[in-house]
Amino acid sequence: MSTSGVLPERRIAEQTVGAVLDETWEEEPGLKGWITTVNHKRIGRRYLVTAGLFFTLSGIQAVVLRTQLITPNNQFLDPEWYNQLFTLHGTTMIFWFVTPMLFGFGNFFLPLMIGTRDMAFPRMNAFSYWVFMMSGLLIFASLPFQMAPNAGWFNYVPLSGDYQQQINIEFYTLGVAFLGVSTTVGAINFIVTALKMRAPGMSLARMPIYVWSVVATSFMVVFALPPLNLANFMLFMDLRFGTKFFDPAAGGDVVLWQHLFWLFGHPDVYIIVLPALGIISSIIPTFSRRAIMAYPLIVFATVGTAIIAFGVWAHHMYAVGLSNVSMTFFAAATLTITIPSGIQMVAWVGTMLAGRIVITPAMLYAFGFIAAFMIGGVTGVMFGVVGFDQQVTDSYFVVAHFHYVLFGGAVLPILAGLFYWWPKMTGRMTSPKAGYWSFGLVFFGFNLLFFPMHISGLLGMPRRIYTYDDGLGWTVWNFASTIGSYVLGVGLLLTLGIFAHSLLRGPRAPDDPWGSNTLEWATGSPPKAYNFPVVPTVHSANPMWDGQTLTTMETYRHDEQRTMTEEHMSVRTSELDGRFEMTMLMPEESPLPFIVALCILATVTSLLFSVYFLVGIFAALGTAALAYWLWHRPGVEE
């Protein structure tokens, strides 16, 4: 590496074609460019920032909830506010924070990791961001008017079928369905990008594990979101138009909601966790200074998890009164799914044992993740056993379990990923020492917050109660939890401060600050709009380390098929082997994604408030905009 931190191969390639590509890939500046951009890195950053903002809002809700529970018989919040806050906290954390945050990483890094210049459908990509952002604004806007969903994040009927709270539940059904558009479109985009746009030579067997995990997740989204959307559609129809899907008096069935919801809901756990595991699989080899152990087994485990996840949903319903046969089946499937997770765990630990560990904040967070995810996994196995589950279901033990899985298994990896990829995203380094403090506070606060919930749960404290009596033995554990939430809050604020400080004062980052193994580090920090001046030929699963892949950026710098200087173009390769097929023209910036998303927002909002003529107008406008969009496809205007 040269003194300025630019990889020599990239420097030579940039000198040859960089100036031309800069012009080709330049986007309009200012507000117009801000709305029309299709650059996957800008969109990815936006996803991260927006999801981070939603995380903050939702986190504040959690702190308010914890404050209510700090002492017995506290009157800080009334029950209705408490219901809306905990429902919105769960709903937004699951739907509007974790998945979009991981989609943000995917958007930014998936094209970089596979050595291409953009996502397969760049305008669809912009569209899915706008839909996500607008649906998030819609759902958060419900809270100040006390119209927020209030029947828990899984919104069980008949509780949610109560006509008294119609508008609250309609916010839930329409908001979640609206977001579903974004998630589905984004997932299809990831799959197609990973299948068709990998750099030549990157066969599936050389694809980074992170990319595998995003692809597996996206396949799960494609098959798991439909039941959720359908359930929301049915509930909305029940509430608004009087259908009887969930009304037992007229031939409906309330348990149908639970089946449909968990048919989505359990795969969703892995939709959330798999990409997070992918982040860990990127960080551990880098800071163990060796390739990941058992690559094929990890891939098998990732794909296996994605498949088995569809056969375990009823373990959320052991208390419903299903037949013993079905409970046994789902218990067996649930215990099976621990095997792939165990394989990954062993592979990570093995990689570290066989390697030479380098301690950085990202690696510390990865350690923290392994510990927390282990605890969450163990309590998960306990829940797989029917008898145990029936004892502690709907208690704080559940709350403890899924926060270990979701905070430990997803938020800690997200923080690890932020520390790891921050230099690539911003071109600035963060302070390692402050990073250790961030980890220390977050990890301590997290455990102090959630570990006592195991105990209060075993002592019989039900979840979702807004207050409790003294003398039940829960007081001290709740007090500890609340203090933990404050510590965690301070830790997260410190983390935010570290990143802000880095943006303002951080030292410049070189191309490859960690000496990592995957292709995103072969680009500039931050990457140029075109990512790679010359699309390399990939020679191994660790392209930065094989000594051949980077050289090809230099070798092919005069090859028009690899530089594609004339227009917005990208390489298309075959699905399995990554053989070169052709160069293809990519769409350029456009305001249409924003306009169509805005039309959908207007349609949904009018539907929510029953202004049906506006529904018609906005839906027609949206359809017209969509038609115009599809009409003007790249490569057609000549």
Add this chain to the structure above:
Amino acid sequence: MTTMERRPTPTTPERTERHAPERPVGHTTGYWGMVLFICTEATTFATFLASYFYLRFAGSGPWPPTGDPLPELFWSSLETGALLVSVVPMAVAVRTVAKGRRTGGLLMLALVWALGAAFVSFQIMDYLVSYPQSTLSSDAFGSLYYTITGLHTAHVVVGLLMLIAVIASTALGRLGKRRPEPVALMAMYWYFLAVLSLAIYVVVYISPYA
């Protein structure tokens, strides 16, 4: 890496040809996008049909519930038949447009559109004849009947709108020998709708007789 094939370095005259948007090497991104879109749509309807049976067998009463007549088969058989038959001209259209025979392709696409429109009209007739008094909100049977068929019909209407765009593009020469792919993608979606109509016919119209 010896199996890696690289094309010869291009020369200028070749360039326009090389950059043509569609070229018959491997599947396109559009193809995979459509496949996945159909996957997610098919899952939605599969879940819906599964819910139909769930509600039917979870309840203990007769099916259809007392007071609801059995579905009329006349219009529903006609509509399903129309959509299934339309698959043939659609398949022919894909081939004729790809070969560059514009008039033949347009004719076939127009025939598909007419059959699709017939489907929608027959569905409306079916609503009027089968259940003159709405059962959407009287019981779960009616809710299922109206929403499943309604959702499918809405999809066919979207398909008809897409067809209009495809027909217009073909007429203007934007689709043709040089760029046949959108017709093939349209056809994939249309086949999906046709197969789906058969599944819905069997579940919603035939199965209550069993």
